[in-house]
Amino acid sequence: MPGSDMPYPVKGPQRGSEIRAVLFDKDGTLFSYHETWGPILREAAAMAAEGDEGLVPRLLEAVGYNAATGRIGAGTVFAAGETVELATLWNKLGVKREVRRLVEDLDSLFAREAPRRSHPVTDLQVLFSTLRQRGLRLGLATNDGEASAFATIARFGLAEHLEFHCGYDSGYGAKPLPGMVNAFCAAVGVGPEAVAVVGDNSHDLDMGRAAGAGLLVGVLTGTSARGDLAPLADAVIDSIADLPMLLDERG
Incomplete structure (x- = not known):
């Protein structure tokens, strides 16, 4: 919370229950956008x-x-x-x-x-393994096409970590509509209040809010600055490499 010693202040601790799943955006979040x-x-x-x-x-x-x-x-x-x-x-x-x-x-x-x-912003194998060891269910949702998302997942060997992926053309609607989050929840068997949505753009965070996600996390590896994301996110971190620390601080 603002004013505390937490490196990544999280707004509104009343926003939800324990986070049990994470839905990542692709470009600008997992991969350096520019x-x-x-x-x-x-x-x-x-x-x-x-x-x-x-x-x-x-x-x-x-x-x-x-x-x-x-x-x-x-x-x-x-x-x-x-x-x-x-x-x-x-x-x-x-x-x-x-x-x-x-x-x-x-x-x-x-x-x-x-x-x-695609240029990963961090070692995705290490990060995803760390998150899965904590019992988190992982997914990917992008406004890129499903074929592009699948090919990228395959190239970087991420299929073993991701239980769900979708693109704008997967049948769930595009961001900022809530359909991708809803589909992820159905796929992994959790409610939206237990999902963290992580993205670099307002569309990601608006999607998460529309679905009732429990935690909205902005990252600075894409097109948005901190000032763009801070009004929309519960927390803004430099990159997804800092996500484990954020989840630790959140409790």
Whole structure:
């Protein structure tokens, strides 16, 4: 609580019961966002523009990419949205491919490139093993596509640790709707009050709050600054490497 000696103050200790499961966002949470997705976004825009070099900067700017810094803004379409939202916007800006085909092509690109380019923010095997040894049930929920999520899980050998994973196209709705949390709860047999939702973006935390999650944790390895997340989260930590300490401090 503010004013205490806790390194990661947790708001509102009345927010729920014992945490028995953790639902992680993927990009910006498990994996460093800008290192992973900056190059992929530039490639996606070039593909969508189909040789119209003048269109590429407009596509990038519209979804939150800052060419001067190489970073993607917090809460922007590419940081927080899903592929249909991205494709719809780009189609309106002059991309000739119709939206459904563009969604398919973008999801195919993301499923191929995201696993290859992803940079873990910490040793995920060690972290996940530590959390599972504490009896926690683990899942992953992303506004990326399910195929991309599955391919990334496979590349980094995380399937043995994760009992649930989903993307925007898995049938549970996209963030910030609560469907992904609800599906995770059903899969692992816990109520939402026993779930910690961990993410780098307002969409993650809004999803958790909408579902009634017991703990909302923001991380600073994605597109958001502490000031973006602090009003929405119960706690903000530097990265998921600090999650065991936060759970210890929470009790």
